[in-house]
Amino acid sequence: MKRVVSVSLGSSNRNHRVRTVFCGEEVEIERIGTDGDRKRLIQLIRELDGSVDAFGMGGIDRYIYVNQNRFTFREAEVIARAAVRTPILDGSGLKNTLERMVVEKLAGHPHVQLRGKKVLLVSGLDRFGMAEALVQNGCEVVFGDLMFGLGLPVPIRSLAALERTAKILAPLVTKLPIRFLYPTGYKQEAVAGKFASFYADADVIAGDFHFIRRHLPEDLWGKIILTNTVTALDKSLLKERGVRLLITTTPHLEGRSFGTNVMEALLVALAGQKDGDLTESDYRKLIEEVGLEPYIEWL
Structure with a gap:
């Protein structure tokens, strides 16, 4: 079973965990908020590093892209470096694809x-x-x-x-x-x-x-x-x-949508990528294979 954990600076009131199947493989997806506590977030990443298949990084972007230019948030980079063995994704790859x-x-x-x-x-x-x-x-x-x-x-x-x-x-x-x-x-x-x-x-x-x-x-x-x-x-x-x-x-998934950081981490985990380094064509291929589709609901 693949395990994906989104660690977030956001509210813990939005925490959620689901088990589901993608591409014939069981996956556990969990979102853990730290209520804005950066130190706790870094500690959590260090505790889970190596025991999960991929991290999502929520409540903060690591990168923003404008055409071919990439800008890195200093605070997010400090957080991301706490993950040494497990890839950590902020969702920017899926936002672009x-x-x-x-x-x-x-x-x-x-x-x-x-x-x-x-x-x-x-x-x-x-x-x-x-x-x-x-x-x-x-x-x-x-x-x-x-x-x-x-x-x-x-x-x-x-x-x-x-x-x-x-x-x-x-x-x-x-x-x-x-x-x-x-x-x-x-x-x-x-x-x-x-x-x-x-x-x-x-x-x-x-x-x-x-x-x-x-x-x-x-x-x-x-x-x-x-x-x-x-x-x-x-x-x-x-x-x-x-x-x-x-x-x-x-x-x-079970009544709520997860952020792009979670779904990007899911794709990396399913691909078995240890460094999280996927190209745009890799993402597009995986999106088609997994069958990610937008959710539409009349309210």
Whole structure:
């Protein structure tokens, strides 16, 4: 049996464990949150190192990609180095492959028809693959990186502007502690409610669910949410606020979807990779073999 563990800076209230079968092999997948405690997270990785097949690293990105440029978060790199024998994945490989594939599938999907819709992507730098695919498939996209990451009410309205922003900000923000940029621990459960007008103007709200939830307005009537890492409680919240359709880029397992870091770790474990070094073509082949499909639910 393969064992995959996602160790996260996020809330322990979102912990979950499932056993399932992929490609004829039994797999145990577990998510363990440390409520924002970095020292505890590193200790947990060291304790499990070598006894699990792959780690997912949740609540923090290790890398962000913009075209061929890769930027490394300093804090995440310190955390990742605690794993010496077991590969540790942050999900960036799947964000660049699976999420592109999902957007392409949904562009002309009879129940979704993503093509031509207005999309609020809460962070394009976090999901540049999705950002490119949305634009390439005819969506009108607002990128919320400055709003949701830095709290500045400044929308970005083109890929070119997003790239220019990345070149300026990425070398700086990747040196900051993640708590200044992204909700960790119990902050993931708080709702601040800013930027409601940008939610209202969009047909589709896309991207990291913790960013989406952080400023979730009361009225989301008729909206489509394209995200992942959604629990049963999250679905209830979205339904209460009027969301019409929930789509997660990763499949649901026993009532919830796991993050891209978990599913990337799963693919690495199934491939038997000890260093976690997979190419884009490797990921695409594994996605097809495992049969990863987006989850679509009418709320």
